[in-house]
Amino acid sequence: MFKLAHNGNVLLDVHEHSPPSAAFIIEALEKSSFCECRVDHDAINNFFKNKSTERMLVVASKHDASLEVSLSDDKMLATGELTIAEGGKALTLENAKKELIKAGVARGYKQAFLEQLLQKQFELPAGTKTKGVLAKGRLPIDGQPSKLVPQVETLKDRLKQPKLREDGTADMRDFGKLASVEPGVLLIKQVPATPGKEGFTVTGDVLPAKAGESHALVAGEGTEISKNNPLELISVIAGVPVDIANGMRVDDIFTIADVNVKSGHVDFEGSVIVTHNVEPGMRINAKGDITVMGTVESGHLTAAGDITIKQGVIGHQLDDKSLSCHIVCQGDIHLSHGQYSYLEGNNIIIDRQSSHCVMKAAKLLQLGKEDNPQGKLFGGTILDAQMVIAGEIGNESGAKMVINLAASGAQVTAQTDQCLKDLAQTDSQLDNLQKAIEKADQVKDAEKKKLLLAKIGATQMHYCEQAEQLEKKLSNLELHLHELLEGAQLVVNKTLHSGVEIHIFDKVLLTNRQYPPCKVKLEESKIEVEFKTS
Missing domain, CATH: 1.10.287 (Helix Hairpins)
Incomplete structure (x- = not known):
């Protein structure tokens, strides 16, 4: 009944067979060997509408399977759209590969992707269009920065681990044996930066990776870079290891129970540890760190490194309005609480509260624990800091206090x-x-x-x-x-009271009401209060 022409058309001799209707032709096609060919509904319908006098009617046509490969805009993905054959030939693996090459795909191709898509020729109806990923690019993987791996416990590590009593409670004044090293001890191993892994697009363009940042291992006083391995830092003197930026130093340690009239003032080239308290009127000057396990009352502490006071600093206002307690260092200050004291350092961390203190931080002033600062800051003056973080600033009475940010x-x-x-x-x-x-x-x-x-x-x-x-x-x-x-910004995690005068560079804001959790910062030369959303 049907004949196949050389051009792939399926013909019906309408004079010989005289089909009664379009439905009859379509049903006959479905039962013939041309059932998968593309039916030409328009030609069939027009034949019956216009009563054509032509002898041969094109009722269907054969079509081979085809593959159209398209690339994403960023050239990171090649996708194929496969059209299932309609009475024609299935697409072979080799011909499909040629389409990939023609589209410019050069990398990221996996034959399994292509085979999976071509397999659908035997699963889906004729003429169906189906898509699949044929090639994937790879994003570059940036290198890891160089990393320092401490091999010894430092003084700061030790102070984080108070000894436990027999009843399970922590003795906050006893931190066990002092961490110390002998000459020749390995202090730090440096893991070198990695170069990263370059990426590529499916068209073969290379996407360079950013190499990890490399920091030179720094040998502080009392240490040296190993002569056998430039990635190792070793001690050259006996003492206590102390962290510094990108390295360590080893300090001589002077340990004393109390600094009082009996002991006299302390002036030491290395680091100083006071296992109890610093009494009124006493001074400590150290070229390294100062650590006080107890309290400092109306004392003067000066250090080239960090100053850590496990309890608090307590002073009072003198007749000339100055404060009796001074804590000044080039490193960081860390203490439990402060009252009527002058504090100056790189970063100042106060665990609980600061009352009527005068403070100057080069970078951060934080009231409260690191993970959730909820400490209180009231009274006194902040001479300078880049960032202040606290739970509560000011007090309910609205007593005036001044905070200067970015004063430098x-x-x-x-x-x-x-x-x-x-x-x-x-x-x-x-x-x-x-x-x-x-x-x-x-x-x-x-x-x-x-x-x-x-x-x-x-x-x-x-x-x-x-x-x-x-x-x-x-x-x-x-x-x-x-x-x-x-x-420069002020971060308040709980309450900002009225009466707080906030200076950011040359701009001023005086709070005249109570604010909920908020951030205060400079926006387009104006101090703005941005409220936190829960």
């Missing part, structure tokens, strides 16, 4: 102004030298002219180098000020 920005601005003046003077000198060169060009004596130009040239070079250094300094100052103001 004024010094940066002053340095910037001076730098601009110096640069203007240097530019003026260069202008004068240029005029001098133009005059020297008019000198007729060749030898004299040569000497003159050489002298001017040397001076000109000096001022050019000076201008370059000033421009670099100016750029660094501007970046530092931007980072300082960008990071």
Whole structure:
């Protein structure tokens, strides 16, 4: 009844068979060997509508399976859309691979992907379109930064682990034997940074990986880099290991029960540990760290490293309005609570509360435990800090207190102004030298002219180098000020009371009501209060 033409069309001799209806033709096709061919419904319907006089009617057509490969915009994925054959040939694996190549796929291809898609030719009805992933790119994997692995316990580690009594409670004054090392002990092993693993697109473009940041191992006092292994730090003296940025140092340790009238003031080249208290009027000056297991009352502590006071610092206001207790260090200050004391350090961490203290932190001032700071800050003055975090600031009475954030920005601005003046003077000198060169060009004596130009040239070079250094300094100052103001903020996790005068750089905000949990920061040259959402 049906015949297959060379072009793949399925023909019906309508004069010979005289089909009664379109439904009859379609039903006959479904029962014939051409049942999977694409039925030409339009041609069949038109035949009956228009009563065509043509002898042969195209009722269906054969179509081979086809594969269309498309790439994602970022070239990280190649997807194939397979159209199942309609009475035609199934797509072979080799021909499918040619389509991939034609689309530009060069990497990330897996034959299993393609075989899985082609298998659907034998599972789905003729003419069905189905999609599948054929190739995947790979994102680059950035390298890991270099890592320091301590091999010994430091003084700071020891202070986190008080001894347990027999009843299971912790003795907060007894931290066991002092962590110490002998010469030649391995302190730190450095795990080198890794280069990362490059990625690629399905078209074969390489996506470079960012190498892990590498930090040089720093040998502090009392240590050295191993002569046998540059990734190992060893001790060269007996003492207590102390963490420093990217390394360790080993300090001589002076240990004393109490600093009082009997012991006298303490001035030591290494680190000092006081196992009990520092009594009123006593001073400790250390080139390393100072650790006090008990309290400091109206004492003066100064350290080149960190100062840790396990209990609190207690002072009082003197007749001249100054405070009787001073804690000053170049590192971090960590204590339980503070009262009427002056505190100055890089970071200041107070576990519970600060009452009427004057504090100056280069970076962070935090009231409360690290994971959830809920400490109280009231009275006194914050002279400077980049960030202040507390649970509660001020008190219900609305008594005035002052908090200065990014106060050091004024010094940066002053340095910037001076730098601009110096640069203007240097530019003026260069202008004068240029005029001098133009005059020297008019000198007729060749030898004299040569000497003159050489002298001017040397001076000109000096001022050019000076201008370059000033421009670099100016750029660094501007970046530092931007980072300082960008990071300046007050974080309140519970309550910010009225009467708190907040200065951020040259802007001021005085709270006149009670605020819930919020952040106070500089936004477009204005102090804004941003409330936290639960």
